[in-house]
Amino acid sequence: MERNAFFDNAKVVLIFFVVFGHMIQPFVDGSREMSTLYSWIYTFHMPAFILMSGFFAKGAGNFSYIINLVKKLLVPYLIFQVLYSGYYFLIGKSGWQTDLFSPHWALWFLFSLFSWHLLLYWFKKLPPLLSIAIALQIGLIIGYFGEIGHTFSLSRTFVFFPFFLIGYFLTEKQIMLLKHKSVKIASLVIMSAVFVSIYFMPEFNSGWLLASKSYGDLGMAEYGGLARLLVYITAAIMVVSVLAWIPKAHYNWTKLGARTLYVYLLHGFFIQYFRQADVFQINGLHDFLGLAALSLGLVFLLSSRPILGLWQPVIEGKASILKQNLKT
Template identity: 65%
Template sequence: MERNAYFDNARTILIFLVVFGHLIQPFATDSLGMNTLYTWVYIFHMPAFILISGFFARGAGDSKYIWKLVNKLLLPYLIFQMLYTGYYYLIGKADWQASLFYPQWSLWFLISLFCWHILLEQFKKLKPMLGISIALLIGIVVGYFGEIGHTLSLSRTFVFFPFFLIGYWLTEEQFMLVKKRSVKIAGIVIMAVFAFLIYYLPEINTGWLLASKSYGDLGVENYGGIVRLLVYAGSALMVISVLAWIPQQRIKGVTHLGARTIYVYLLHGFFIQYFREAGLFSVDSPLDLIGLAAISAGIVYLLAWKPVLGIFQPLIEGRTTLLREKLN
């Protein structure tokens, strides 16, 4: 599929929000304003990322396709699971653990992405609305089972799968309906309303947005399914609202980063976890927040820098084409 500047711009903005969200996470409880910003970002940034991943998901489902997924997703998972385990030990992270079945921090996405592709081979045989309805039902039901949690990222896999499946069924023309003027205007209102609600309503347990805990762990075992359905609806509205404002034209210094987000995603944890353990930052004023945003942007640019890609390409893609280009 020919690269589309809109989707690369979206990926770049979303990966920035992933880094920024992880950077400000320790300060989310420091003030109501920080909690509002953190929660507001987490409502949509991963659902939007997953929706776009589903849009570009194509494959035959044969053994060659499965093996390609193993090399692209599971092999990097194993490599970085070991790297992060060793790194956490070196920096003295208190809750480090060595299990391959318990994804280290953000590595859950690789396991889930592999599983979404496998699930897709069965769900794409169903009519779109039927398949999406079943996926939503599964995402709601799994919350009632405490056994389905962090292990192999099962909870997140099932809870976020509807966004992946919806993305798969969307055509480019349907996707671009978000660029209508009416949608953009409504999007501003929706984003503002959610910020207002998060700020003034009782604190939202962000476990709902991380999708890794059961309803029992979240304290709403009896009516957890209703809450998750509301979270689905809220995330969908926010995804549409944010994507409506993604620029369609190429942006110098920004658009090209969209093709390199996997590097930023896998590597930014080395910075974030060190910052957390060292206690390097605090947020005492708006200027501090702007500074953290600038640091987040710097991390994105650094990790998407071609020399960095060349160094880590063998670990992430299993290739050395960038290194060979440099040597030649």
């Protein structure tokens, strides 16, 4: 069955925003424009990525399915947890000593993705609207418990689960409705309005978008549920708006959409070094465009065949690319 270029294009665009968002994070405190852009990116890039993951989820739930998930998600998580701990120590980064179940940086996604697949076994048995409504309710309630946070990636698992569930229930035909001209026009207004709103919003805490802290930690212990509901609504309309502009045509770079996990797991080695060594500064438009170009370059580098061949045994537990290259 031929891959739909739209989904691969979407994954490439989204992984670029993941890398670029991490690239500009050190500069958000010194610039209102950078802080706004950073928060704007975070309104949609992970929710959209998670929705895509849900769309391609099988949710079989049998023993072989679970074992396969362990191989694909938990084994790489454990390996990279150790690798990042050692790497952080080498570059002199504080916090390198962490327990195995407090995910380093971006590794939370692997742990949460495994959990979402497990949760899907039960939630897929319910009618879609009821299933999503329950997941949303859990996501809203969970923020009132300060004990649920970064460990085991529990907070993000429950908060982002509705997007995974929505992706699972969506059909390809329904997603393609986003390509309608009226949706694309409306999306320009929405994306602009969200950007301007974030810019003029007083002291917006980007922690609301990261979903790893309780309402108490975010300074809104009583009305945190209402705030998170607004974040959910904003994320949903932003995901729709961004996906509406993803092209459907097949390009030379479309194939990179099947390799985004490599970019996600490996780009942290570069980002963390850049931050620790304080390599970059943003003093003008040329610096900003340079970081955007570097982010794009990392996407292409880390999804290249040589990198895939080198890291496939670690990430996928097989060496088919290396064997193929040796034969030729």
